[in-house]
Amino acid sequence: MTNTKETTMKSGYAAKRKLTNAIVYVILSVMVLIWIFPIVWLVLQSFNTLDRVSTKLFPEGFTLKHYQTLFTDPNVPYGRWMLNTFVVALFSCIISTLFVLMVSYALSRLRFKSRKKLLNAGLILGMFPGFMSMAATYSIMEIFHLDGQLLALIIVYSSGAGLGYQVAKGFFDTIPRSLDEAARIDGATSNRIFWVIILPLSKPIIVYTALTTFLGPWADYIFVSYFMKDNDQNFTIALGLYQLLDNEHISTYFTTFCAGAVLIAIPITILFIFMQRYYVSGVTGGAVKG
Template structure:
């Protein structure tokens, strides 16, 4: 009886703590949403109200149709989708090679990946700039895609390699006996069995391209080529009606977060298993 009471009390405390954490996490989002539908140009108020007295959606309409926001949205989509596809293509083939084949420099290559992962991209920004300038890729979305893909490939290769290690080799050996080629085994056996890990890889690659700010702000110069993070920053810097319009900025911030949330909801069933199984073997 006492053990049951302790268990109930323990579960109650855990649920209370989790509810408090959820409230703390959700409150900033609700605050920004409240600001985005507020007619007053302010982020703070003397009264605590999640819904303003006179809510309006005019700020969403204004930022979507009265400025270059849709152009920035298209640019971000191009960068993030291209980064995702390149990471999947290059990462899956590289990870499969590291997982299944034994060749000279294999361990060295994996260790180099780990060493490179220890340094943030900001340390290489000067080198990136000079390389892109040499190849005439400054102020070009292709240059940003290449940089984002290269920085994200380290996680991609290690995560997928760990997942491929958990796939039994006997399955491929049986397929080889039946006459399957290496490409057929990879495309028809390995990739379908690795959907959770591919979902995790796609999610992180998409976020890397979608949320990139420092590199995009450094390498993109023309406003028509800005991505959404840089575009939102420019709204507060330009001497225009956007400069101090916090409700408009809040509306844009929420719109930017929607695609990432949608991708997460679509892939959430695969995220946990993809991350855990991808880290079982190294």
């Protein structure tokens, strides 16, 4: 008697659990559909035979011609934009990563008089809206005749790197100080400790910093749009694609935009998925401690 009661209870519990699981599956599926739909739409449209925005949700035909347009139409120097972005991203990635490592090592592992002041100053500087001084920076570039040049973009993206030390500093803070002290007793200088002890341990943070700084220029619109004005040979991908959707271009280049967006999104998405675990530890690293 008791036995059957238990089994019915158990099966009732199991049935209830199955039901909740089913509900969760349904909700997740619906959400994923909503989340994925715009991306699927973009990909499908990039193969559409039309040039303008389609009046139907799904494409009328299939063609690869828009991917060809990207590399043949002189009005859409897509290859050039890609190269520009790559050059800017590469250089600002190298400079930024170096700077971030230098600054965060100094602020995390070394003790000196003005350290606290520098940390506070960094905190305050970081609160100014990033592009508030855009016009002022532009006039500095004008004086150096760098306006409209890719070098200006590299400088803008990497000069602020000294402020991006928080994540890397948080990482360095977790490396036991006893390592430094042991090395110091053996007569190592701060310089040697940096190269021999800290750097080999910081591979994750180097990867994280390099990837984020590399991805930055691919997504930035604000500075490029202000610094490049109409010099479309020096556009980066974001600005180039954006202006394909201008009122005057959208009717002829809409699908080309889709193709260009798909093409650029693929490598960036792969990079991001590759670095997502670094991203999470980077963001929560400080949060969990604080």
